[in-house]
Amino acid sequence: MTQEEFAQAARTYGDSVYRIALHALGSPQDAEDVMQTVLLKLYECKKSFESEEHRKHWILRVAVNESRRSLRSLWRRTCVPLEEWQETAATEDPVRAEVLEAVMALEPKYRLSVYLYYYEGLSVAETAAAMGANPSTVQTWLLRARERLRKSLTEEKEGSVHVRPEIVP
16 A cells, blocks of 8 residues: 555545544544554555455444454553543534434444444445444344434433434434
């Protein structure tokens, strides 16, 4: 891979890798670490990719794996500052911010599957490949995540604010 190809791939996929790691880990600092690790692995990768789609799937898969590795690390379990993710996730639309906050409150497997499917626009099969799971498992995770999101958003807002159904995945 040439310097130019690497720079283009880093510009194209860097934000996606960061957002995947942020959704998985909940910490901007940890997400930056994962992003750097993924980009370093891409730079050092001797593999030739069949297509740009192949490169994208490889990068997303490595991002998911590195996020999981970070979650399992002893260092992360002993010191975890999670407060700062809200600053990064703040948006101007309060309903979207509320939905994003509800997504961030989900268990990691649900949060990451929702993020890859709805925010990154991957298919169920692509999400399953990135997460190393069966497509039927990802469909189940998405179903359960949608149920939990509907429940948490309607319970919190019952009577005060109407949550638009097109925003809730």
